[in-house]
Amino acid sequence: MTVGKDANASWLILRYLPTAMFSVRMTYATNKGGKTLLVPTPYAVKLALVDACFRAFGANKAEARAKQVYELIKGRPVRIGPPRHCVVQNTFIKIKQEERGAPRGIYAPTIAYREFCYYDGELRVALGAGGMSDQDVRDLTEIAARVNYFGKRGSFMQFMGAKFHHGELPRGFTCPESEADIVNGGYRSMHHLDDFGQALIQDPHGFDRINSYGTKPSSLGSYRVLVPTMLPYRYMSSGKHFTHYQLVE
């Protein structure tokens, strides 16, 4: 279902408490230089909800429920209300990488640059809820309770609850640049966050494109699009190992 403008009139706000460091690499990050985004992307949130269906339901129901959830959320806007503080750690870690000329599938140890966000405070995920039935809201809330990380594995998030919000979101949430009140919105930084593209939303076989084991591609620019998004994070300080951002409220 594609959602029109009325989807912005009400929101289902899911509350999570980050319990470990968060990381989701930027789309254009390389294997050796993995810079992180400061917040989960709408694409990552939608996939986490679809993925949670495979945790919530048994083999006989999981795929059908995942498809239902995909159809329900695919065209809806997702805004992120990041925690009060975010400190990005700059670090090097050991990874395994295929060596040039080595047999395929054999990996050798090397090091790579990685960033991890230490959050202080709750992370809120607002999902456009215009036109959703009460049952849809209940189902989505139950599924959201099964999500225990966004982005890189180990970026644990503890579900804390959900609430319904009527009207415009308050300050403190991300907003696509095209819709943002840049002067008064309290935004101090910008990222390109990925989301489902119109080609994916309109594709009747869209689910196969987001399926890790599917055969259809999900190419960047059409099925997965990068949306310039304003973030309510203000740069505070930085050092050799870190950059500190604080929420503008």
Next chain:
Amino acid sequence: MKLHSLAISGLVTMNLHALNNEGAEGNTMMTRMVEIIDEHGNLHTVNAISGDMFKHIQAEHLFQEARLAGLPLCGGCAQFDANRIARDLELAQQVERSPEYAEAKKNGKIDSFNLSRVLNACVVDDCEGILLTGWAGSKSLARKSCVEFGWVVGRPETTRTEAYIHAKYVPEGRGAGSGSEQNLGQNIFHRPASSGQYAVVLNVDLYRVGRNDITLHYDVDAEQRAKRIETLLKSVLYTFVKPTGAHRNTQHPHIVDFSGVVAISTNSLPAPTVSPLKSNYQEEIELIARHLNGLYDAEYLQVKPFTGLGEFSGVLGDVIKAAEPWGE
């Protein structure tokens, strides 16, 4: 008791360790430091151990336990090779030659068939995950790990890091120094030692042990899954009893305490976690469990607090004895 997932949130007190280092500058080894914010909004620089290190420790214990329990290991894991089953090209060839493989290929189901063979062949690939590229005709076949570790981060008010001078003593020709490539002369070097309370968060998705991620069916029989779950949980327990890792030849950590909470879930609700960097994390976890149980009017989530390694081993030991494979 059929367990879906298990989570541990706790504070481990370790003294004088150098488990995780970022590299060396000259003759000084740099330990891994991260910046965090405390509950009052103040920034602190603290020592931290990456989740990779703890997962490596846990994987090593799993490997040892699997050998003792007679569980299957692939050619790579039998030698504790990080390439795991990707190294086992003999098995890949056997799989490709089998008539079942030809049938799967005809039906376009090579990946699910290969994953099934991987799960049956090796407990380490099953529990720790693997990315296979080009193995037995699978272009890119991922098996996600059943066990996940967050960063292990020092509490700012109770963690300290210092660097200490050590000397490499060479009785003969000590004036030569160690400037040469062979590094044969006498020299001094600086090595860090960190002590403090570290926040641990980990999650084990027990329901995924033996489960094929593509077909969502269990490809390993219930008896074998029960053994694998027992072995996996033992390896998690041993991770805190004996943490392996860097520089243990001279800086084996002094573990003096481990306190926290084991949360278990008998439902698809994930076992709750809260970072122990938060001072009231235990109360928060209990509150979350109470609220989530309240949604269903059932006791799906159980929270078991522990103080000390002894109690922790008792709590996890009871869970290990009671745990049965998940089934729908």
